[in-house]
Amino acid sequence: MTTPKIQFARVSCAFVLQGQEFRAVNDLDLDIADGEIVTLVGPSGCGKSTLMNMAAGLQEPTGGTVRVDGKPVSGPGPERGVIFQQYALFPWLTVAQNVGFGLEIKGVPAQERARIVARCLDLVGLTAFADALPKTLSGGMKQRCAIARAYAVDPAVLLMDEPFGALDALTRVNMQEQLLATWARDKRTILFITHDVDEAVFLAHRVVVMAARPGRIHEIVDVDLPYPRTEDIRLSQRFQDLRNRVWHAVYHQH
Protein backbone atom coordinates (compact mmCIF):
# COMPACT_ATOMS: atom_id res chain seq x y z
CA MET A 1 0.00 0.00 0.00
CA THR A 2 1.22 3.51 -0.77
CA THR A 3 1.60 5.96 2.09
CA PRO A 4 -1.52 8.02 2.64
CA LYS A 5 -1.24 11.75 1.98
CA ILE A 6 -2.76 12.52 5.35
CA GLN A 7 -2.86 9.99 8.13
CA PHE A 8 -4.53 10.35 11.50
CA ALA A 9 -3.22 7.53 13.67
CA ARG A 10 -5.06 7.10 16.99
CA VAL A 11 -5.26 10.85 17.23
CA SER A 12 -6.74 12.53 20.27
CA CYS A 13 -7.08 16.15 21.20
CA ALA A 14 -8.19 17.10 24.66
CA PHE A 15 -8.90 20.50 26.13
CA VAL A 16 -9.25 21.42 29.75
CA LEU A 17 -12.54 23.19 30.25
CA GLN A 18 -13.34 24.44 33.76
CA GLY A 19 -10.86 22.01 35.23
CA GLN A 20 -12.40 19.10 33.35
CA GLU A 21 -10.72 17.23 30.54
CA PHE A 22 -12.76 17.43 27.40
CA ARG A 23 -11.98 15.20 24.43
CA ALA A 24 -12.67 17.21 21.29
CA VAL A 25 -11.23 14.33 19.25
CA ASN A 26 -10.80 10.88 20.70
CA ASP A 27 -8.59 8.09 19.38
CA LEU A 28 -9.40 8.71 15.76
CA ASP A 29 -8.00 6.80 12.79
CA LEU A 30 -8.33 8.08 9.25
CA ASP A 31 -6.21 7.72 6.14
CA ILE A 32 -6.66 10.09 3.23
CA ALA A 33 -5.07 9.04 -0.06
CA ASP A 34 -3.16 11.33 -2.37
CA GLY A 35 -5.63 13.13 -4.61
CA GLU A 36 -8.62 12.07 -2.57
CA ILE A 37 -11.47 14.35 -1.60
CA VAL A 38 -12.81 13.62 1.85
CA THR A 39 -15.67 15.62 3.29
CA LEU A 40 -16.27 15.86 7.01
CA VAL A 41 -19.76 16.29 8.41
CA GLY A 42 -21.19 16.06 11.90
CA PRO A 43 -23.00 17.99 14.57
CA SER A 44 -21.60 21.30 15.75
CA GLY A 45 -18.82 20.88 18.26
CA CYS A 46 -17.93 17.31 17.27
CA GLY A 47 -14.32 18.24 16.60
CA LYS A 48 -14.22 18.84 12.85
CA SER A 49 -12.26 22.07 13.04
CA THR A 50 -10.00 20.59 15.69
CA LEU A 51 -9.20 17.64 13.42
CA MET A 52 -8.41 19.99 10.56
CA ASN A 53 -6.27 22.25 12.72
CA MET A 54 -4.19 19.24 13.68
CA ALA A 55 -3.60 18.44 10.02
CA ALA A 56 -2.75 22.10 9.42
CA GLY A 57 -0.20 22.00 12.22
CA LEU A 58 -2.00 24.71 14.18
CA GLN A 59 -3.10 22.39 16.97
CA GLU A 60 -0.97 19.72 18.53
CA PRO A 61 -2.66 16.40 19.19
CA THR A 62 -2.56 15.31 22.82
CA GLY A 63 -2.34 11.71 21.69
CA GLY A 64 -1.45 9.80 18.53
CA THR A 65 0.19 11.20 15.43
CA VAL A 66 -0.89 13.14 12.37
CA ARG A 67 1.31 12.45 9.36
CA VAL A 68 1.44 14.17 6.02
CA ASP A 69 3.39 12.31 3.35
CA GLY A 70 4.45 9.92 6.07
CA LYS A 71 6.12 12.62 8.16
CA PRO A 72 4.67 13.74 11.48
CA VAL A 73 3.19 17.22 11.26
CA SER A 74 5.26 19.66 13.27
CA GLY A 75 3.73 23.00 12.35
CA PRO A 76 1.98 24.82 9.56
CA GLY A 77 3.41 25.06 6.07
CA PRO A 78 2.43 26.48 2.71
CA GLU A 79 2.09 23.01 1.17
CA ARG A 80 -1.05 22.64 3.26
CA GLY A 81 -3.44 25.42 2.38
CA VAL A 82 -6.11 26.27 4.92
CA ILE A 83 -9.39 28.08 4.45
CA PHE A 84 -10.64 29.12 7.85
CA GLN A 85 -14.20 29.05 9.04
CA GLN A 86 -13.85 32.75 9.94
CA TYR A 87 -12.34 33.89 6.57
CA ALA A 88 -9.32 35.38 8.36
CA LEU A 89 -8.60 38.00 5.73
CA PHE A 90 -6.03 40.63 6.64
CA PRO A 91 -8.24 43.70 7.01
CA TRP A 92 -5.43 46.16 6.20
CA LEU A 93 -4.70 44.57 2.84
CA THR A 94 -6.76 44.85 -0.31
CA VAL A 95 -8.34 41.78 -1.88
CA ALA A 96 -5.45 41.45 -4.32
CA GLN A 97 -2.85 41.95 -1.59
CA ASN A 98 -4.54 39.31 0.53
CA VAL A 99 -4.44 36.85 -2.34
CA GLY A 100 -0.80 37.72 -3.01
CA PHE A 101 0.28 37.43 0.64
CA GLY A 102 1.56 33.84 0.50
CA LEU A 103 3.34 34.48 -2.80
CA GLU A 104 5.08 37.49 -1.34
CA ILE A 105 6.24 35.44 1.64
CA LYS A 106 7.53 32.85 -0.79
CA GLY A 107 9.45 35.57 -2.64
CA VAL A 108 7.65 35.23 -5.96
CA PRO A 109 8.65 38.19 -8.18
CA ALA A 110 6.06 40.95 -8.47
CA GLN A 111 5.20 40.37 -12.10
CA GLU A 112 4.51 36.67 -11.74
CA ARG A 113 2.69 37.38 -8.51
CA ALA A 114 0.36 39.79 -10.24
CA ARG A 115 -0.35 37.17 -12.91
CA ILE A 116 -1.19 34.45 -10.38
CA VAL A 117 -3.29 36.83 -8.28
CA ALA A 118 -5.26 37.87 -11.37
CA ARG A 119 -5.91 34.25 -12.29
CA CYS A 120 -7.06 33.32 -8.78
CA LEU A 121 -9.30 36.38 -8.51
CA ASP A 122 -10.84 35.48 -11.84
CA LEU A 123 -11.44 31.95 -10.61
CA VAL A 124 -13.57 33.20 -7.71
CA GLY A 125 -15.12 36.10 -9.63
CA LEU A 126 -13.58 38.92 -7.63
CA THR A 127 -11.58 40.64 -10.38
CA ALA A 128 -13.63 43.83 -10.11
CA PHE A 129 -12.88 44.01 -6.39
CA ALA A 130 -9.12 43.53 -6.56
CA ASP A 131 -8.45 46.89 -4.89
CA ALA A 132 -11.28 46.76 -2.37
CA LEU A 133 -10.65 46.42 1.35
CA PRO A 134 -12.17 43.38 3.10
CA LYS A 135 -14.49 45.56 5.20
CA THR A 136 -16.35 46.53 2.04
CA LEU A 137 -17.04 42.93 0.99
CA SER A 138 -20.07 40.78 1.74
CA GLY A 139 -19.61 37.56 3.69
CA GLY A 140 -19.67 35.45 0.56
CA MET A 141 -17.13 37.68 -1.17
CA LYS A 142 -14.82 37.48 1.83
CA GLN A 143 -15.02 33.75 1.69
CA ARG A 144 -14.20 33.70 -2.01
CA CYS A 145 -11.24 35.96 -1.33
CA ALA A 146 -10.02 33.52 1.31
CA ILE A 147 -10.37 30.69 -1.20
CA ALA A 148 -8.37 32.59 -3.80
CA ARG A 149 -5.70 33.30 -1.20
CA ALA A 150 -5.34 29.60 -0.45
CA TYR A 151 -5.30 28.64 -4.14
CA ALA A 152 -2.63 31.21 -4.92
CA VAL A 153 0.19 29.37 -3.16
CA ASP A 154 -0.79 26.16 -4.96
CA PRO A 155 -0.76 23.82 -1.95
CA ALA A 156 -0.68 20.05 -2.41
CA VAL A 157 -3.27 19.68 0.33
CA LEU A 158 -6.32 21.87 0.79
CA LEU A 159 -7.91 21.97 4.23
CA MET A 160 -11.22 23.75 3.92
CA ASP A 161 -13.37 24.57 6.94
CA GLU A 162 -16.91 25.27 5.74
CA PRO A 163 -15.53 27.36 2.91
CA PHE A 164 -18.87 27.78 1.16
CA GLY A 165 -20.89 28.30 4.33
CA ALA A 166 -21.64 31.97 3.72
CA LEU A 167 -22.51 31.65 0.05
CA ASP A 168 -25.97 31.75 -1.48
CA ALA A 169 -27.20 28.51 -3.02
CA LEU A 170 -26.36 29.46 -6.60
CA THR A 171 -22.85 30.72 -5.91
CA ARG A 172 -22.33 27.72 -3.71
CA VAL A 173 -23.10 25.25 -6.50
CA ASN A 174 -20.86 27.31 -8.77
CA MET A 175 -18.00 27.16 -6.32
CA GLN A 176 -18.45 23.41 -5.88
CA GLU A 177 -18.18 22.88 -9.61
CA GLN A 178 -15.25 25.26 -9.72
CA LEU A 179 -13.51 23.31 -6.97
CA LEU A 180 -14.03 20.00 -8.76
CA ALA A 181 -12.89 21.46 -12.09
CA THR A 182 -9.71 22.70 -10.45
CA TRP A 183 -9.27 19.38 -8.71
CA ALA A 184 -9.68 17.49 -12.00
CA ARG A 185 -6.62 19.36 -13.26
CA ASP A 186 -4.30 19.26 -10.26
CA LYS A 187 -5.64 16.34 -8.21
CA ARG A 188 -4.95 18.01 -4.90
CA THR A 189 -5.82 16.17 -1.72
CA ILE A 190 -8.79 17.88 -0.14
CA LEU A 191 -10.21 17.67 3.37
CA PHE A 192 -13.43 19.61 3.33
CA ILE A 193 -15.71 20.39 6.29
CA THR A 194 -19.35 21.20 5.63
CA HIS A 195 -22.76 21.19 7.26
CA ASP A 196 -24.45 20.67 3.92
CA VAL A 197 -25.15 16.98 3.27
CA ASP A 198 -25.69 17.51 -0.48
CA GLU A 199 -22.37 19.30 -0.75
CA ALA A 200 -20.61 16.58 1.23
CA VAL A 201 -21.84 13.87 -1.14
CA PHE A 202 -21.42 15.87 -4.33
CA LEU A 203 -17.74 16.63 -3.75
CA ALA A 204 -16.37 13.57 -2.05
CA HIS A 205 -14.86 10.21 -2.67
CA ARG A 206 -15.73 9.52 0.94
CA VAL A 207 -17.94 11.27 3.45
CA VAL A 208 -16.73 10.97 7.02
CA VAL A 209 -19.56 11.44 9.49
CA MET A 210 -18.42 12.38 12.97
CA ALA A 211 -20.14 12.11 16.31
CA ALA A 212 -19.61 14.31 19.37
CA ARG A 213 -18.67 13.83 22.99
CA PRO A 214 -16.09 12.55 22.49
CA GLY A 215 -15.35 13.55 18.88
CA ARG A 216 -15.02 10.37 16.82
CA ILE A 217 -15.90 8.82 13.48
CA HIS A 218 -19.47 7.65 13.42
CA GLU A 219 -19.62 6.28 9.91
CA ILE A 220 -17.77 6.53 6.62
CA VAL A 221 -19.89 6.61 3.48
CA ASP A 222 -18.13 5.71 0.21
CA VAL A 223 -19.45 7.79 -2.65
CA ASP A 224 -19.23 5.53 -5.68
CA LEU A 225 -20.19 8.20 -8.18
CA PRO A 226 -17.90 8.96 -11.12
CA TYR A 227 -16.11 12.24 -11.77
CA PRO A 228 -16.71 14.65 -13.39
CA ARG A 229 -19.76 15.15 -11.24
CA THR A 230 -22.43 16.66 -13.41
CA GLU A 231 -25.85 18.03 -12.74
CA ASP A 232 -27.25 14.69 -13.92
CA ILE A 233 -25.37 12.98 -11.15
CA ARG A 234 -26.70 15.50 -8.63
CA LEU A 235 -30.22 14.65 -9.71
CA SER A 236 -29.68 10.88 -9.93
CA GLN A 237 -31.31 8.29 -7.71
CA ARG A 238 -27.95 7.01 -6.53
CA PHE A 239 -27.03 10.50 -5.32
CA GLN A 240 -30.33 10.70 -3.46
CA ASP A 241 -29.72 7.36 -1.80
CA LEU A 242 -26.25 8.39 -0.68
CA ARG A 243 -27.37 11.73 0.66
CA ASN A 244 -30.18 10.00 2.57
CA ARG A 245 -27.65 7.69 4.12
CA VAL A 246 -25.40 10.53 5.15
CA TRP A 247 -28.39 12.49 6.42
CA HIS A 248 -29.39 9.60 8.65
CA ALA A 249 -25.85 9.15 9.88
CA VAL A 250 -25.66 12.83 10.84
CA TYR A 251 -29.09 13.49 12.26
CA HIS A 252 -30.05 10.16 13.75
CA GLN A 253 -26.92 9.16 15.58
CA HIS A 254 -28.74 7.83 18.61
Add this chain to the structure above:
Amino acid sequence: MTETAIQDDGLARRHALREREMRRKLLALNLLAAVLGLALWSLLSFIDLAGLPGPLSVASRAIQLIANGQLFVDLAASIQRVLLGFAIGTALAIPVGFLMGWYTWARGLMEPYVQFFRTIPPLALIPLAIVFLGIGEVPKVFVITLAAFLVSVISTYQGVVNVDRVLINAARVLGAGDAAVFRRVIVPASTPFILVGMRTGLGAAWSTLVAAELIAAQQGLGHRMQQAQIYYDLETIFVALITIGITGLLMDRVLLWLDQRLTVWQERR
Protein backbone atom coordinates in the same frame (compact mmCIF):
# COMPACT_ATOMS: atom_id res chain seq x y z
CA MET B 1 -20.13 34.81 -11.73
CA THR B 2 -18.30 38.07 -12.10
CA GLU B 3 -19.53 41.01 -10.09
CA THR B 4 -18.99 44.56 -11.14
CA ALA B 5 -18.25 47.40 -8.79
CA ILE B 6 -20.89 50.09 -8.50
CA GLN B 7 -20.18 52.76 -11.06
CA ASP B 8 -23.06 55.11 -10.58
CA ASP B 9 -21.40 58.52 -10.62
CA GLY B 10 -24.68 60.17 -9.69
CA LEU B 11 -24.90 58.14 -6.53
CA ALA B 12 -21.30 58.87 -5.59
CA ARG B 13 -21.85 62.59 -6.17
CA ARG B 14 -25.00 62.63 -4.09
CA HIS B 15 -23.21 60.79 -1.34
CA ALA B 16 -20.35 63.30 -1.32
CA LEU B 17 -22.86 66.14 -1.31
CA ARG B 18 -24.70 64.73 1.67
CA GLU B 19 -21.42 64.25 3.49
CA ARG B 20 -20.40 67.86 2.85
CA GLU B 21 -23.82 69.09 3.97
CA MET B 22 -23.46 67.15 7.19
CA ARG B 23 -20.00 68.54 7.85
CA ARG B 24 -21.22 72.08 7.23
CA LYS B 25 -24.02 71.62 9.75
CA LEU B 26 -21.61 70.27 12.33
CA LEU B 27 -19.24 73.16 11.74
CA ALA B 28 -22.08 75.65 12.15
CA LEU B 29 -22.99 74.05 15.47
CA ASN B 30 -19.35 74.18 16.58
CA LEU B 31 -19.24 77.89 15.77
CA LEU B 32 -22.50 78.49 17.57
CA ALA B 33 -21.11 76.76 20.66
CA ALA B 34 -18.00 78.96 20.54
CA VAL B 35 -20.06 82.13 20.22
CA LEU B 36 -22.34 81.09 23.08
CA GLY B 37 -19.31 80.32 25.21
CA LEU B 38 -17.83 83.74 24.52
CA ALA B 39 -21.14 85.40 25.32
CA LEU B 40 -21.39 83.59 28.62
CA TRP B 41 -17.82 84.51 29.43
CA SER B 42 -18.51 88.17 28.66
CA LEU B 43 -21.60 88.08 30.83
CA LEU B 44 -19.72 86.54 33.75
CA SER B 45 -16.95 89.09 33.52
CA PHE B 46 -19.53 91.88 33.17
CA ILE B 47 -21.16 90.98 36.47
CA ASP B 48 -17.61 90.93 37.79
CA LEU B 49 -17.41 87.38 39.05
CA ALA B 50 -14.26 87.09 41.16
CA GLY B 51 -12.49 89.67 39.03
CA LEU B 52 -12.77 87.51 35.92
CA PRO B 53 -11.27 89.33 32.93
CA GLY B 54 -13.49 89.60 29.84
CA PRO B 55 -12.64 88.26 26.38
CA LEU B 56 -11.63 91.71 25.16
CA SER B 57 -9.07 92.38 27.86
CA VAL B 58 -7.68 88.87 27.40
CA ALA B 59 -7.46 89.47 23.65
CA SER B 60 -5.63 92.74 24.14
CA ARG B 61 -3.21 91.05 26.51
CA ALA B 62 -2.70 88.35 23.90
CA ILE B 63 -1.88 90.97 21.28
CA GLN B 64 0.51 92.61 23.67
CA LEU B 65 2.26 89.30 24.47
CA ILE B 66 2.47 88.46 20.79
CA ALA B 67 3.81 91.91 19.90
CA ASN B 68 6.60 91.82 22.46
CA GLY B 69 7.44 88.25 21.47
CA GLN B 70 6.92 86.84 24.97
CA LEU B 71 4.18 84.44 23.92
CA PHE B 72 6.31 82.88 21.21
CA VAL B 73 9.28 82.43 23.49
CA ASP B 74 7.08 80.67 26.03
CA LEU B 75 5.20 78.66 23.44
CA ALA B 76 8.41 77.54 21.75
CA ALA B 77 9.91 76.47 25.06
CA SER B 78 6.79 74.50 26.00
CA ILE B 79 6.33 72.88 22.61
CA GLN B 80 9.94 71.85 22.59
CA ARG B 81 9.56 70.11 25.95
CA VAL B 82 6.30 68.45 25.04
CA LEU B 83 7.51 67.23 21.67
CA LEU B 84 10.82 66.03 22.99
CA GLY B 85 9.25 64.17 25.90
CA PHE B 86 6.47 62.80 23.74
CA ALA B 87 8.86 61.68 21.01
CA ILE B 88 11.27 59.94 23.38
CA GLY B 89 8.43 58.42 25.39
CA THR B 90 6.67 57.06 22.32
CA ALA B 91 9.87 55.89 20.67
CA LEU B 92 10.66 53.85 23.77
CA ALA B 93 7.11 52.71 24.38
CA ILE B 94 6.50 51.12 20.98
CA PRO B 95 9.41 48.64 21.04
CA VAL B 96 8.92 47.91 24.75
CA GLY B 97 5.19 47.36 24.19
CA PHE B 98 5.93 45.03 21.28
CA LEU B 99 8.45 43.09 23.34
CA MET B 100 6.00 42.76 26.21
CA GLY B 101 3.24 41.57 23.93
CA TRP B 102 5.39 39.18 21.94
CA TYR B 103 7.71 37.57 24.48
CA THR B 104 6.48 36.17 27.74
CA TRP B 105 9.88 36.75 29.35
CA ALA B 106 9.79 40.43 28.40
CA ARG B 107 6.30 40.73 29.85
CA GLY B 108 7.41 39.04 33.04
CA LEU B 109 10.40 41.33 33.40
CA MET B 110 8.77 44.62 32.55
CA GLU B 111 5.19 44.36 33.65
CA PRO B 112 5.87 44.94 37.39
CA TYR B 113 7.66 48.20 36.61
CA VAL B 114 5.09 49.41 34.15
CA GLN B 115 2.23 48.62 36.50
CA PHE B 116 4.03 50.16 39.46
CA PHE B 117 4.92 53.41 37.74
CA ARG B 118 1.45 53.63 36.30
CA THR B 119 0.01 53.99 39.77
CA ILE B 120 2.38 56.89 40.50
CA PRO B 121 1.41 60.13 38.77
CA PRO B 122 4.53 61.31 36.90
CA LEU B 123 4.18 64.63 38.71
CA ALA B 124 4.82 62.91 42.00
CA LEU B 125 8.30 62.15 40.69
CA ILE B 126 9.18 65.80 40.20
CA PRO B 127 10.82 66.30 43.61
CA LEU B 128 12.90 63.18 43.02
CA ALA B 129 13.71 64.27 39.49
CA ILE B 130 14.95 67.61 40.79
CA VAL B 131 17.21 65.93 43.33
CA PHE B 132 18.72 63.59 40.77
CA LEU B 133 18.58 65.60 37.59
CA GLY B 134 18.87 69.17 38.79
CA ILE B 135 16.67 72.03 37.66
CA GLY B 136 17.54 72.28 33.97
CA GLU B 137 15.64 70.93 31.00
CA VAL B 138 16.37 67.30 31.80
CA PRO B 139 13.97 66.73 34.72
CA LYS B 140 11.16 68.51 32.86
CA VAL B 141 11.58 66.44 29.74
CA PHE B 142 12.02 63.37 31.89
CA VAL B 143 8.64 63.55 33.58
CA ILE B 144 6.92 64.33 30.28
CA THR B 145 8.70 61.39 28.69
CA LEU B 146 7.58 59.15 31.49
CA ALA B 147 3.98 60.29 31.21
CA ALA B 148 3.87 59.69 27.45
CA PHE B 149 5.74 56.40 27.76
CA LEU B 150 3.46 54.85 30.34
CA VAL B 151 0.34 55.55 28.33
CA SER B 152 1.78 54.39 25.01
CA VAL B 153 3.46 51.29 26.32
CA ILE B 154 0.23 49.93 27.74
CA SER B 155 -1.77 50.47 24.59
CA THR B 156 0.95 49.06 22.33
CA TYR B 157 1.08 46.01 24.54
CA GLN B 158 -2.70 45.71 24.46
CA GLY B 159 -2.59 45.99 20.69
CA VAL B 160 -0.16 43.11 20.35
CA VAL B 161 -1.99 40.90 22.81
CA ASN B 162 -5.31 41.56 21.10
CA VAL B 163 -4.20 40.55 17.62
CA ASP B 164 -6.68 37.97 16.37
CA ARG B 165 -5.09 34.52 16.64
CA VAL B 166 -6.83 33.48 13.46
CA LEU B 167 -4.93 36.14 11.51
CA ILE B 168 -1.63 34.88 12.89
CA ASN B 169 -2.62 31.35 11.92
CA ALA B 170 -3.67 32.50 8.47
CA ALA B 171 -0.23 34.01 7.95
CA ARG B 172 1.49 30.89 9.29
CA VAL B 173 -0.30 28.52 6.94
CA LEU B 174 0.67 30.80 4.06
CA GLY B 175 4.30 30.20 4.98
CA ALA B 176 5.04 33.14 7.26
CA GLY B 177 7.70 32.56 9.92
CA ASP B 178 7.98 34.49 13.18
CA ALA B 179 9.62 37.53 11.60
CA ALA B 180 7.04 37.76 8.81
CA VAL B 181 4.16 37.26 11.24
CA PHE B 182 5.53 40.06 13.37
CA ARG B 183 6.18 42.50 10.56
CA ARG B 184 3.17 41.73 8.41
CA VAL B 185 0.49 40.89 10.96
CA ILE B 186 1.37 42.08 14.46
CA VAL B 187 2.60 45.52 13.42
CA PRO B 188 -0.32 46.48 11.16
CA ALA B 189 -2.90 44.88 13.45
CA SER B 190 -1.71 46.84 16.48
CA THR B 191 -1.32 50.17 14.66
CA PRO B 192 -4.77 51.42 15.73
CA PHE B 193 -3.93 50.71 19.36
CA ILE B 194 -0.57 52.44 19.05
CA LEU B 195 -2.19 55.52 17.58
CA VAL B 196 -4.74 55.66 20.35
CA GLY B 197 -1.84 55.38 22.77
CA MET B 198 -0.02 58.20 21.04
CA ARG B 199 -3.04 60.46 21.21
CA THR B 200 -3.57 59.78 24.90
CA GLY B 201 0.19 60.05 25.43
CA LEU B 202 0.23 63.48 23.85
CA GLY B 203 -2.56 64.54 26.16
CA ALA B 204 -0.60 63.21 29.12
CA ALA B 205 2.50 65.07 27.93
CA TRP B 206 0.64 68.38 27.84
CA SER B 207 -0.96 67.87 31.20
CA THR B 208 2.41 67.10 32.74
CA LEU B 209 4.04 70.10 31.11
CA VAL B 210 2.66 72.88 33.26
CA ALA B 211 3.61 71.21 36.49
CA ALA B 212 7.01 70.31 35.09
CA GLU B 213 7.59 73.96 34.27
CA LEU B 214 7.12 74.82 37.92
CA ILE B 215 10.67 73.50 38.30
CA ALA B 216 12.56 76.78 38.09
CA ALA B 217 11.84 77.38 34.42
CA GLN B 218 12.93 80.59 32.71
CA GLN B 219 10.39 80.30 29.92
CA GLY B 220 7.33 78.28 29.11
CA LEU B 221 3.60 78.66 29.30
CA GLY B 222 3.44 77.00 32.69
CA HIS B 223 6.17 79.24 34.03
CA ARG B 224 4.40 82.28 32.59
CA MET B 225 1.20 81.32 34.38
CA GLN B 226 2.99 80.88 37.64
CA GLN B 227 4.60 84.30 37.29
CA ALA B 228 1.26 85.83 36.39
CA GLN B 229 -0.30 84.22 39.40
CA ILE B 230 2.14 86.02 41.68
CA TYR B 231 1.09 89.38 40.20
CA TYR B 232 -2.59 88.44 40.06
CA ASP B 233 -2.38 88.88 36.27
CA LEU B 234 -5.44 86.90 35.25
CA GLU B 235 -5.32 88.02 31.61
CA THR B 236 -1.93 86.44 31.08
CA ILE B 237 -3.07 83.23 32.74
CA PHE B 238 -5.98 83.09 30.33
CA VAL B 239 -3.79 83.74 27.32
CA ALA B 240 -1.46 80.94 28.36
CA LEU B 241 -4.34 78.55 29.04
CA ILE B 242 -5.96 79.22 25.69
CA THR B 243 -2.63 78.84 23.93
CA ILE B 244 -2.09 75.44 25.56
CA GLY B 245 -5.60 74.40 24.57
CA ILE B 246 -5.24 75.43 20.97
CA THR B 247 -1.77 73.96 20.55
CA GLY B 248 -2.78 70.66 22.15
CA LEU B 249 -5.83 70.50 19.94
CA LEU B 250 -3.82 71.15 16.79
CA MET B 251 -1.30 68.46 17.67
CA ASP B 252 -4.11 66.02 18.42
CA ARG B 253 -5.63 66.83 15.02
CA VAL B 254 -2.37 65.91 13.35
CA LEU B 255 -2.40 62.54 15.10
CA LEU B 256 -6.07 62.05 14.31
CA TRP B 257 -5.36 62.72 10.67
CA LEU B 258 -2.49 60.23 10.77
CA ASP B 259 -4.76 57.73 12.51
CA GLN B 260 -7.41 58.02 9.84
CA ARG B 261 -4.83 57.71 7.09
CA LEU B 262 -3.21 54.62 8.58
CA THR B 263 -6.31 52.77 9.69
CA VAL B 264 -8.85 53.28 6.92
CA TRP B 265 -9.06 49.52 6.78
CA GLN B 266 -10.64 49.33 10.20
CA GLU B 267 -14.22 48.28 10.53
CA ARG B 268 -15.65 51.17 12.55
CA ARG B 269 -18.57 50.30 14.80
